[in-house]
Amino acid sequence: MSHENKVGVTYANLGWDTAADLYLPPGFDETRQYPAIVSTHPIGSCKEQTSGNIYARALAEAGFIALAFDASFQGASGGSPRFIEDPAIRVSDIRFAIDYLVSLPYVDAQRIGAIGVCGGGAYTVHAGITDHRIKALTSITGVNFGRLMREAFSEFDPVAALDAMAAQRTAEAQGAERNVINYLPASVAEGRENGLTDIDVLEATDYYKTPRGQQANGATSGLFSFNSAAMGWDAFLQAEVLLTQPLMIVIGDKPGGFGAYRDGWELYGRAASKEKQIVVAEGWSHYDLYDRPEPVDFALSRVIPFFREHLQA
Template sequence: MSNYIFELSDKITRKSVSYNNRFGIKIAADLYLPKDFEESKEHAAIIIGSPYGGVKEQGAGIYAQNMAERGFVALTFDPSYNGYSGGEPRHLSSPDLFVEDFSAAVDYVGTRPFVDRNQIGAIGMCGSGGFAISAAQVDRRIKAVATVSMYDISRVAANGWMDSLTKEERNGMLDVIAEQRYVDFEAGQPTLAHRGAPIGFDENTDPIGREFGEFYSTPRGYHPNSITQFTVTSSMSFMNFPLLTHIKSISPRPILFIMGEQAHSRYFSEDAYELAAEPKELYVVPNTGHVDLYDKTDLIPFDKLEAFFMEYLK
């Protein structure tokens, strides 16, 4: 059972596909096509990455379906070592791997005869926003990037929430991770970090944790492959490899940053917008939080996304 959190539209066709990334890991993906699709013509394609800890059957699939309804070829995938994609040990996380997954998706769609290689864009949700931008920094085949409720996972890992981590606290975290490596090595398997989306939350739960719990830990967004946990030692890589170092190099390809007006994460989009070169746009969705833009189709600005990619994927 794939347990999609949304109903399949009668306007599109969804195909389960797979392909290898450059590390040789088999990626499980879904290809969304309009029902009236003409395979004899070349079309624009959009790759959609899931929120950090999410899988293709959740919000990314909602985005893929809606963009396919608007005439685009849309592909969403499970990250390496997660979901139905390959890779052992499970639930590993890595900036290099997760950025590579976007380029591997470009490899796949760009070799479909019905896709125009010069018309490939990307949408990154939450943590995938940082991965999509990072991929576009070095993969010039990605002609336009949009982020939704962006998180920069490398910034959180290195600096803490709202950059509040002191040098002593950071060193303490690295000491804990170093000791965990010994434990994992001797056990022959890695230990998972605490669940990012709590189960059994209430009004006393941390508001950010509760917001994630209301999605991932309830029927609204639950999927058995989306446990919102990664290996403890995964954070070491993110602390050492910042994702957005070369964001200015994406120009003159455009970046669209979409964020909720009330999102706890809005500072990531605002700061990345300031760092990016033109053309760029920061689009604020009124009266909307971070997770609202995962699945609430009445709030997600699909018209804005359609207009953005119609303009820049030419």
């Protein structure tokens, strides 16, 4: 797709504006009505990375309108303090993205889909559980951020982590400087030097900290004192009852510490969706599904027909 088919837009969120890129299909005709898909980026990422330049772009080329947005408090979107990663607000962002899409005369409000990558995949699932304007949804190597916070991101001691977050938030409320942490080492070499061996951590660093995927707004940062909001959150809460839309889950079969492989199978078991599929990219990892041509093409070979069927495209 040429760059002319991507339009930068802004729209109102809670008390600030969201920045987004609207990807339009070839031969776009504003007098028609199109199916549209919201694409949600990973944790610490931005709309210019995998959610936009890979998945939204490909879906637009396939005939959909696709909207990739920056999360509130992150990227080019508004909201303060910066770098909050609050699952409830991240899910709310998806609802506001749908609000924007259905306000457009060339979008068919009855043919809205949603896709997300990594943490964005699980946020998409949670949005689908309670926002049934979403008629079909896809999780690409989705990670349940609540589980990840309770486990690896808190070094498997969530109560101690909550105590540290509480102390830090009190300090900040009393005037201390904000503690913005980086989820990743500065380089793969630094990670290895510090004893890191997990495939997800090292491949995330290779993606986010090198020209392969690096973007100015892909900060891989989080406001430590506000991360407590994720500790009690489950991306798949009530999926057994309320997640009834057609669902596709895409995972790689090389599991890593972020847990997308296990989360994918858990969601597949829990979802009430009568039409649900789990697609395993054999021989590929979590971060391969961000941008590596072969696994991405494999995923899209399943995802595009899925959305065409269920959004009547």
